[in-house]
Structures are given as structure tokens and as C-alpha cells.
Amino acid sequence: MGPDMIDAALEVGIDIHLRVPHTSHRSQPExxxxxxxxxxxxxxxxxxxxxxxVMNGNDYILTAEDRREVFREAYELAFSFENMRDSWAITGFEQRAPVVFLPI
Structure with a gap:
């Protein structure tokens, strides 16, 4: 993943979170x-x-805009600060810095 891909993701409102390599076994509960x-x-x-x-007379296929909006709303609900904090508690991860979410 290069800078162009990161810029493109940010332009359409996609956040990218990087994980430390070889730690997925530790983050599984998260x-x-x-x-x-x-x-x-x-x-x-x-x-x-x-x-x-469908109720508005359109077809049932979600547009790209629909999918982006649904993704963003589901992401914001699921990856709330409270859910992140609780999932970290399950894994044993500790918050070391006062800022958890940093803009890229």
C-alpha cells in the first residue's frame, strides 16, 4: 500500500488503521x-x-454512494471509542497515549 492508495482512501472517507505485524493472535478478541x-x-x-x-420506487441494488454511506455509519457505530476501549480491555492492550485516533 503506497501513498497514492492512502490518499485515495482518505479522499473518499476511508480510515486506514495499521497493525503491528505478527500480532493478530493477540488482537483476536478485539x-x-x-x-x-x-x-x-x-x-x-x-x-x-x-x-x-424499494419503497421509493427504485431498484433494490445499492449504489456506490449507498454503500459508502452504509459503511461509514456502520463503522462509526461499531468502532466507537467505547467499543475500542472495551475491546482493548479484553485483549489486555493498554492505551499509552492520551490520543487514540490520530489522523493520517
Whole structure:
């Protein structure tokens, strides 16, 4: 992943979080808490968006804009500060700095 890809992701509102290599076994509980919540929110919000489109006389296929909006909303719900803090507590990770989310 190079600077161009990072810039392109930021332009469309995608945050990139980097992990320390070879630590996935330590972060598994974090993944279970955060990504399980993300998938739950993604499914519910996608279903609601499809229903809204159909009720408004549109087809049931989500547009790229729909998918970006659903992703962003599901991400914000699942990856809240509280969920991050709780998932870190499960893994034993500790917050060492006063700022958790840093802009790239």
C-alpha cells in the first residue's frame, strides 16, 4: 500500500488503521468485538437502505454512494471509542497515549 492508495482512501472517507505485524493472535478478541458489531450494523443498515430504495420506487441494488454511506455509519457505530476501549480491555492492550485516533 503506497501513498497514492492512502490518499485515495482518505479522499473518499476511508480510515486506514495499521497493525503491528505478527500480532493478530493477540488482537483476536478485539476483532471479535469490533468486527462482529460492524457486521451486525452493516447488515441492518444495508437492509434498511434497500427497503428505503424499494419503497421509493427504485431498484433494490445499492449504489456506490449507498454503500459508502452504509459503511461509514456502520463503522462509526461499531468502532466507537467505547467499543475500542472495551475491546482493548479484553485483549489486555493498554492505551499509552492520551490520543487514540490520530489522523493520517
Amino acid at each position: 476483532d471479535q468485538k469490533l468486527f462482529a458489531a460492524f457486521k451486525r450494523h452493516w447488515r441492518a443498515l444495508s437492509d434498511m437502505r434497500v427497503a428505503t430504495r
